[in-house]
Amino acid sequence: MGVGKAVVGGAVVVAAGVAAYFAFMANREVYIPIVSKGSQHQFWQAVKAGAEQAAKDFDVKITFEGPENETMVDKQIEMLKNALAKKPAALALAALDSKAATPLLVDAHYKKLPVIAFDSGVDSDLPVTTVSTDNEAAAQEAAKHMIELVGGKGTVGVICHDQTSQTGKQRCNGFVDYVKANAADINLLEPQVAGEVGLAANTAKEVRPCIYCYACVSEIFVNRGIKCAVNAQTGHESTAPIVPAEHAKHVLIVGGGPAGMEAARMAVLRGHRVTLVERSDRLGGTLFFAGLAYPENGRLLDYLVRQMQHPRIEVLLRTTVDAALLQRLEPDEILVATGASRAAPAIEGAQQTHVWSGDELRRLMTGDGAEEIAKAKLLSRMMLAEDEISQGDYSDYDSFATAIRDKYGL
Numbered sequence: 157m158g159v160g161k162a163v164v165g166g167a168v169v170v171a172a173g174v175a176a177y178f179a180f181m182a183n184r185e186v187y188i189p190i191v192s193k194g195s196q197h198q199f200w201q202a203v204k205a206g207a208e209q210a211a212k213d214f215d216v217k218i219t220f221e222g223p224e225n226e227t228m229v230d231k232q233i234e235m236l237k238n239a240l241a242k243k244p245a246a247l248a249l250a251a252l253d254s255k256a257a258t259p260l261l262v263d264a265h266y267k268k269l270p271v272i273a274f275d276s277g278v279d280s281d282l283p284v285t286t287v288s289t290d291n292e293a294a295a296q297e298a299a300k301h302m303i304e305l306v307g308g309k310g311t312v313g314v315i316c317h318d319q320t321s322q323t324g325k326q327r328c329n330g331f332v333d334y335v336k337a338n339a340a341d342i343n344l345l346e347p348q349v350a351g352e353v354g355l356a357a358n359t360a361k362e363v364r365p366c367i368y369c370y371a372c373v374s375e376i377f378v379n380r381g382i383k384c385a386v387n388a389q390t391g392h393e394s395t396a397p398i399v400p401a402e403h404a405k406h407v408l409i410v411g412g413g414p415a416g417m418e419a420a421r422m423a424v425l426r427g428h429r430v431t432l433v434e435r436s437d438r439l440g441g442t443l444f445f446a447g448l449a450y451p452e453n454g455r456l457l458d459y460l461v462r463q464m465q466h467p468r469i470e471v472l473l474r475t476t477v478d479a480a481l482l483q484r485l486e487p488d489e490i491l492v493a494t495g496a497s498r499a500a501p502a503i504e505g506a507q508q509t510h511v512w513s514g515d516e517l518r519r520l521m522t523g524d525g526a527e528e529i530a531k532a533k534l535l536s537r538m539m540l541a542e543d544e545i546s547q548g549d550y551s552d553y554d555s556f557a558t559a560i561r562d563k564y565g566l
Contacts, residue, residue, distance in 0.1 A: 187244050188218050188247065189221075190218055190219065192221070192222035192250045193251070193275065194225060200222060203275070240260060240264060246269065246271070247264060247270070247271050248272045249272070250275040250276045254322060257278065259425055261282045261283070263467055263468050265282050272284065272286075276288065276323040277323075295326070298331060308342065310341075310343070311345065313348070314331060363459075364459055367452040367453055371384060404428055407420075407430050408431050409433065410433050410492045410493060410494060411492065411494040412433070412436075412471070413495055414460060415493040416432060416441075417432070417461070419493060420432045420466075420469050421464075421466075424468045424469055431472065431487065434472070439457075443456065
C-alpha cells in the first residue's frame with residue numbers, strides 16, 4: 157500500500173469510528189469537541205472531513221481543532237481544558253502526550269463524560285473505546301519492505317515519530333521488533349525520536365524542578381532509601397502508586413502554601429474536587445520568600461502555582477475560613493495546611509506595638525492582613541508622636557514632623 161493510500165485509509169477508519177459513537181447520540185441535541193494531534197497535515201484534514209460528514213449525518217454539533225504541529229503538547233492540553241470547560245456531551249481525543257492528558261481525562265471520567273480516543277490511545281482504561289490503525293502491524297509491513305529493499309543486510313537507521321503518544325510507541329516498537337526477528341544481518345541503529353527537543357521544550361514547565369538540596373544524595377551516606385524534598389513519592393512509586401479514589405469527594409484545603417498546593421495537586425490526580433482557600437492575595441506562603449533568596453525555590457513555586465490551574469481546583473484568595481464559608485461549600489473533607497507556628501525569642505520590648513516581627517513583615521509583603529498591620533503600626537506611631545508633643549518644644553508642625561522622622565525613621 158502506498159503512503160498516500162495508507163494516510164487516507166487510516167483517516168477513514170478514524171472518522172468512521174468517531175461517527176459510530178455519534179450514532180448513539182443521534183437522538184439528543186449534543187455538542188462533541190474533537191481534539192486532534194494536529195491540524196495542518198492532510199491526514200488530519202481527512203479526519204476532519206470525515207467527522208464533519210458524520211456530524212451532519214447524525215445531526216450532532218462538533219468542533220475540530222488541533223495544534224499547528226505535533227510537538228505542541230502544551231497547546232493541545234490547553235485546547236482540551238477549554239473543550240471540557242464547555243460541558244460537552246462527549247469528547248474525542250487523539251493525545252499527543254498520554255501522561256499529560258491523564259489528569260484531565262480522570263476529571264472527565266468522574267463527570268461521567270464519555271471519552272473516545274482516536275488515532276492514538278491513552279495509557280489507561282479511561283476512554284470508553286479507541287479507534288485507530290493497527291500501528292504495530294503497519295510498522296511491521298514497513299519493516300518488511302525495508303528488508304527487501306536493502307537485501308536483508310546493511311545498516312539501517314530508525315527515526316521514530318515520538319515516544320509520548322501510543323501511536324509513536326507502537327510504530328517504533330513494531331518496526332524494530334520485526335527487523336530484529338526477521339533480519340539478523342541488518343545492523344539496526346539506536347532509534348532516534350523526531351521532535352524530542354520540541355516536546356521537551358513544551359513540557360518542561362510541567363516537570364517538577366529540582367531545588368538542589370541534595371536530600372536524595374545524603375541518604376546514601378546513612379544507608380537509607382532514596383527520598384526527595386519536593387516529591388514525596390520518590391522511592392515509593394511501586395508501593396504507593398497514585399490511583400483513582402473509589403469515591404470522588406469535595407476536599408477543602410485551608411492554606412495556599414507549598415503543602416496546601418501539593419495536597420491539592422495530589423487530590424485531583426486521584427479524582428477529587430478541591431477548593432483551596434488562602435487568606436492572603438497570593439499563593440506560596442513562606443516559599444515566596446525562600447524564592448527571593450534562592451532562585452530554585454522560585455521555580456518550584458511557579459510549578460506548584462501552575463498546577464493550581466487544574467479544572468477541578470478552585471482557588472479562593474483573600475478568603476478566611478469561617479462557619480458561613482463551610483456551610484456554603486459543604487466539603488466532604490477538610491485539610492488544614494496553614495504552616496508551622498514559630499516561637500518568638502524572649503527579647504525585651506518585642507511585644508511593643510511599634511516593633512515589627514518577622515511574621516508581620518512577611519504578612520505585610522504578601523498582602524496577608526497588610527491593612528490591619530499597617531493601621532496598628534500607624535496608631536503606635538501616632539501615640540509616640542503625641543508623647544513627643546507633650547514633652548517637646550516645637551514652634552511649628554514642620555519642625556515637629558522633621559524631629560519625628562529623624563528619631564523614628566519615618
